[in-house]
Amino acid sequence: MLPAPTxxxxxxxxxxxxxxxxxxxxxxxxxxxxxxxxxxxxxxxPDQFARMLARARRSDLAVLLIRRLDDDTILGGxxxxxxxxxxxxxxxxxxxxxxxxARQGYMTEALGLALAYGFRTLGLxxxxxxxxxxxxxxxxxxxxxxxxxxxYSRRYLKIGGRWRDHERWAILAEAWRDRRAGNRRxxxxxxxxxx
Ligand SMILES: CC(C)(COP(=O)(O)OP(=O)(O)OC[C@H]1O[C@@H](n2cnc3c(N)ncnc32)[C@H](O)[C@@H]1OP(=O)(O)O)[C@@H](O)C(=O)NCCC(=O)NCCS
Numbered sequence: 001m002l003p004a005p006t007x008x009x010x011x012x013x014x015x016x017x018x019x020x021x022x023x024x025x026x027x028x029x030x031x032x033x034x035x036x037x038x039x040x041x042x043x044x045x046p047d048q049f050a051r052m053l054a055r056a057r058r059s060d061l062a063v064l065l066i067r068r069l070d071d072d073t074i075l076g077g078x079x080x081x082x083x084x085x086x087x088x089x090x091x092x093x094x095x096x097x098x099x100x101x102a103r104q105g106y107m108t109e110a111l112g113l114a115l116a117y118g119f120r121t122l123g124l125x126x127x128x129x130x131x132x133x134x135x136x137x138x139x140x141x142x143x144x145x146x147x148x149x150x151x152y153s154r155r156y157l158k159i160g161g162r163w164r165d166h167e168r169w170a171i172l173a174e175a176w177r178d179r180r181a182g183n184r185r186x187x188x189x190x191x192x193x194x195x
Contacts, residue, residue: 002062003121007113012075012106014064014113017056021065022049024074028098035099038160039135042077042096060084062117066097066110075101078114080127089125091118107141115145119173126173130156130166139167146179147171 005014017025029036029044036042043049056063062080067073076097083091093114097107118124129147131138147169155163 001057002059005062005064005113005117005121007116007121008069009109009113011070012066012068012110012113014078014110014117015067017053017063017065017077019053021074022046025049025052025065025077028074028076032096032099035102036096039132039138040094040096041159062122064114064117066106068106074098075106076110078110080114080118080122080124083122083124089123091122091124091127093127093129095129103137108144111141111145115171115176119176124173126170128168128170130168132159132164133167139169142169142171145171146175148175 004016007014025042026044026046026049029042033044043052052063055061060081060083062083064078064080066075066077068075076095078093078095080091080093093111095107095111095114097110115127118127128150129138129142130153131142133139133152148171149167150170151168153166153168156166157164
């Protein structure tokens with residue numbers, strides 16, 4: 001089992017799933033089914049939720065819920081999967097925000113926290129997201145978080161019964177740290193009375 005995430009954003013935090021989250025996670029994912037269709041299929045039934053909880057106990061995978069700070073509502077989820085150690089220190093990202101919470105900047109914040117968790121807490125060096133070319137929101141999301149497009153994989157993943165092409169997007173620990181240092185310098189310059 002991996003260390004629990006402690007990262008907090010202005011509006012959300014990441015949390016490990018607990019058995020008592022079953023009802024809320026399933027309700028959110030059922031309500032979001034058509035929004036997710038063709039992209040992701042997070043647990044929408046008790047047996048799928050139980051399998052997710054079992055996966056959450058592994059050390060090569062982090063299962064994270066996105067919870068709103070105000071009221072603890074579950075907004076979505078992120079998985080950091082296939083964590084490979086040794087000389088690689090790399091993993092893959094999967095994520096979804098529930099339909100009622102889309103386009104409000106929640107995933108930008110939550111994925112930013114997941115990068116901090118992956119690079120700082122888990123000590124990873126590379127995080128990759130594989131995204132279908134037509135998934136404009138997901139591509140906009142990783143682009144603005146500083147990922148670089150590294151390649152294109154034909155018929156890469158079977159989703160909804162069809163092999164689908166994916167773009168390979170990745171961010172490295174050093175690029176993530178440089179961006180954070182740059183952001184801190186910029187906000188220090190723009191803070192009123194910063195001098
Ligand atoms: C991709 C996804 C996680 C984005 O979550 P979100 O909380 O809506 O994203 P944010 O509000 O933080 O916005 C992130 C960026 O995506 C853009 N975006 C969000 N929804 C969009 C849409 N429907 N069309 C175009 N751009 C969109 C935002 O404008 C923003 O980019 P910008 O800062 O350059 O403007 C969400 O759409 C989702 O869960 N989709 C279904 C599952 C999925 O596709 N998962 C990823 C598989 S690779």
